[in-house]
Amino acid sequence: xxxxxxxxxxxxxxxxxxxxxxxxxxxxxxxxxxxxxxxxxxxxxxxxxxxxxxxxxxxxxxxxxxxxxxxxxxxxxxxxxxxxxxxxxxxxxxxxxxxxxxxxxxxxxxxxxxxxxxxxxxxxxxxxxxxxxxxxxxxxxxxxxxxxxxxxxxxxxxxxxxxxxxxxxxxxxxxxxxxxxxxxxxxxxxxxxxxxxxxxxxxxxxxxxxxxxxxxxxxxxxxxxxxxxxxxxxxxxxxxxxxxxxxxxxxxxxxxxxxxxxxx
Amino acid sequence: xxxxxxxxxxxxxxxxxxxxxxxxxxxxxxxxxxxxxxxxxxxxxxxxxxxxxxxxxxxxxxxxxxxxxxxxxxxxxxxxxxxxxxxxxxxxxxxxxxxxxxxxxxxxxxxxxxxxxxxxxxxxxxxxxxxxxxxxxxxxxxxxxxxxxxxxxxx
Numbered sequence: 201x202x203x204x205x206x207x208x209x210x211x212x213x214x215x216x217x218x219x220x221x222x223x224x225x226x227x228x229x230x231x232x233x234x235x236x237x238x239x240x241x242x243x244x245x246x247x248x249x250x251x252x253x254x255x256x257x258x259x260x261x262x263x264x265x266x267x268x269x270x271x272x273x274x275x276x277x278x279x280x281x282x283x284x285x286x287x288x289x290x291x292x293x294x295x296x297x298x299x300x301x302x303x304x305x306x307x308x309x310x311x312x313x314x315x316x317x318x319x320x321x322x323x324x325x326x327x328x329x330x331x332x333x334x335x336x337x338x339x340x341x342x343x344x345x346x347x348x349x350x351x352x353x354x355x356x357x358x359x360x361x362x363x364x365x366x367x368x369x370x371x372x373x374x375x376x377x378x379x380x381x382x383x384x385x386x387x388x389x390x391x392x393x394x395x396x397x398x399x400x401x402x403x404x405x406x407x408x409x410x411x412x413x414x415x416x417x418x419x420x421x422x423x424x425x426x427x428x429x430x431x432x433x434x435x436x437x438x439x440x441x442x443x444x445x446x447x448x449x450x451x452x453x454x455x456x457x458x459x460x461x462x463x464x
Numbered sequence: 465x466x467x468x469x470x471x472x473x474x475x476x477x478x479x480x481x482x483x484x485x486x487x488x489x490x491x492x493x494x495x496x497x498x499x500x501x502x503x504x505x506x507x508x509x510x511x512x513x514x515x516x517x518x519x520x521x522x523x524x525x526x527x528x529x530x531x532x533x534x535x536x537x538x539x540x541x542x543x544x545x546x547x548x549x550x551x552x553x554x555x556x557x558x559x560x561x562x563x564x565x566x567x568x569x570x571x572x573x574x575x576x577x578x579x580x581x582x583x584x585x586x587x588x589x590x591x592x593x594x595x596x597x598x599x600x601x602x603x604x605x606x607x608x609x610x611x612x613x614x615x616x617x618x619x
Contacts, residue, residue, distance in 0.1 A: 206466065206483030206529045235525050236507050238484075248483065252530055276519075300595025301573065302510060305519040306526065380508075382594065 201235075202244045208253050212336050212359050215249050219357050222247035227359065229272060229311030232303050257310070257361060262287050265367055271310025271360040279304060288329070290371040290389065294321050297375060299382050310360040313345070316352050316407055318438060319383035323408035324373060328389025328400030331365045349406040368393045372462035374455050375403065378442055385443050386451035390459035392422055399456055404437050404448045414456055424457040468532050472497065473541030481528045488512045490528035491538060499539040499568050503597070510596035513569035514538045520576035522595070539568035542575070551575050551613035560609030562600035570596050570606055571613075578614035586611065 205222075209215030219225040225247040228234050237243045251257060257272035262283040269278060278284055279296035298304055298312075298321050312322040313333065326333065326342040333340040336359045345353050354360070368391040375387030384403030388411075391398045397418045402408040417426045432452045434445035443451070469478045472495060479494045491497045491514070503511035505524050512524040515537040542549035548556065551571050561567045570593070577584055577592045584592070589610045590603075598606060 201484040204483050206527065208529070208532070231527070231530070232507065232525060235527070239505065250527075250530060300510070301576065301592055302513055302520050302522045302595045303507070305521050 201238045202241060204238075204245050205247045207247060207249045209249050209251055211254055212257065212361065215251055215254065216336060216357055216359055218247070218249045222249070225249055225357075227251060227314075227357075229308040229314070230274065230306040232299070232307040232311065233315050233317065234311075251310075251359075260284060267291065267365045267367060268362050269309050269365070270362050272308050273310075275299070275304035275307050275309070275312075276301070278309065287367050288365060288371060290368075290373045290391070291325055291329070291365060294325050294373040294387075294389070297321060297373075297377065297382065309363060313363070314352060314354060314360055316346055316350050317383070318349055318406055318408075319378070319381075319385070319403045321373070321375065321384055321387055321402060324375075324384070324387045324389040324400045324402035325365070326363060327402075327408045327410055328373070328391050328398050329365045329368055329371060330391075330393055330395060330398055331363050333360055334362045334364060335360050343410075346407040346409075351407070366393060370463040372459045374459040374462055376451050376455060386448055386455050388452065388455040388459045390418070390456060390463060392463065397422060399459075401452050401456075404452055406436070406438070411452065411456065418460065422460065422463070424461045427453065427457050427460065466529060468528050470531050470533065471535045473537060479528075483527065483529065485528045486524055487514070487516075487526045487528045487531050487536075488523035490531075491523060491536070497538050497540050501565055501568055503565065503569075508595075508597065509566065509569070510573060510593075511566050511569040513572040513596065515572060515576065518579075520573050537572075539572060542571070549575070550616035550619070551578065551610070554613030554616055555606075555609040558605050558609040558612055560602070560606045562598075562602040566596060566598045566600075570598070570610075574610040574613060575617070577610065578617045582614060582618050584611060584614050 223246040226245040259270045275295045275298045285292045331342040371391035373389045375384040387402045389400045399411045399414040432449040434449040437445040439445040465480045501511040503509035507525040514523045
């Protein structure tokens with residue numbers, strides 16, 4: 201790892217000021233992606249601003265309509281929250297499937313979506329449940345947040361404070377994990393929400409996206425058989441040593457049917 | 465250089481570290497606590513697992529400065545003098561190690577599981593150990609040891 205100056209942020213405003221005054225500063229949440237990236241010398245920030253001490257960014261609150269999760273809330277905290285399990289079991293289940301126990305004890309929801317790894321799980325939940333990303337500057341609809349591979353709507357130095365998930369009528373997340381890393385080769389969140397059916401896919405493309413043909417097919421008949429005959433094009437999908445684009449396109453159909461079936 | 469202070473195995477320690485100093489390097493090089501191992505150095509193998517404020521973490525993927533003010537427990541902190549911790553004793557009893565390199569991380573991960581689940585099933589243990597790799601592939605006895613160790617920790 202190249203040398204850098206470490207800063208511990210006291211508050212969101214302090215973090216924003218510290219990252220703004222650095223030559224090439226980065227914000228660090230749990231560090232589960234940033235630190236390995238820096239160890240491989242794929243990133244060389246001059247300054248690292250650690251959000252780990254900002255207590256106001258961690259925590260879960262649930263109302264009748266919304267589950268709000270602070271950006272620095274760990275995957276383990278979401279996976280084991282009785283309130284999340286009750287309100288949106290698919291979200292707790294998704295969190296419990298990320299990485300391994302040690303990664304879940306450090307990794308955070310804010311770090312995950314700010315990084316926007318194409319194979320990360322949480323982007324599927326933000327899109328699939330129609331969440332809103334609340335930053336220190338504004339509220340960003342989930343539909344506008346993920347813009348490309350590792351690209352988001354966040355401005356430089358903008359800090360995610362929390363993610364608000366509207367509680368769906370029903371939802372389920374099913375993924376085909378890479379057996380070594382547990383990253384999604386393909387993950388699908390299917391949900392029936394107050395504003396309609398949503399089907400979001402992660403792992404398959406440059407970033408998470410909605411599969412609108414499936415949403416239309418499910419709108420009148422929310423059952424796995426409604427997806428018979430809905431084909432997914434492999435154009436633009438990821439291909440790597442784990443799965444070809446054609447295989448990922450096939451998996452989207454299979455995972456989507458399983459997710460709809462799991463909604464019960 | 466910056467000053468870092470933490471409690472390691474009940475003892476208050478202070479040291480000077482760079483921003484980039486990893487927790488595992490502070491433990492091994494500064495504190496000479498070499499029971500915590502570096503296997504892959506890429507957050508996958510879990511040989512570097514320690515507890516920070518009671519939670520199992522990979523100490524190769526955490527900066528020493530992130531642990532400032534924390535309570536850290538390493539494999540050296542488990543035994544009571546010459547008396548092995550019940551999980552260590554279970555690994556000895558069930559031959560839960562072959563070369564022994566992954567063992568400190570396995571045991572630190574296993575004690576975290578046992579703290580949350582007093583009677584883990586074989587499936588629970590195998591699922592929990594997803595972040596700990598044994599290159600000898602000696603998982604069968606490791607799983608037996610963790611199940612026995614978790615029961616022994618309740619005694």
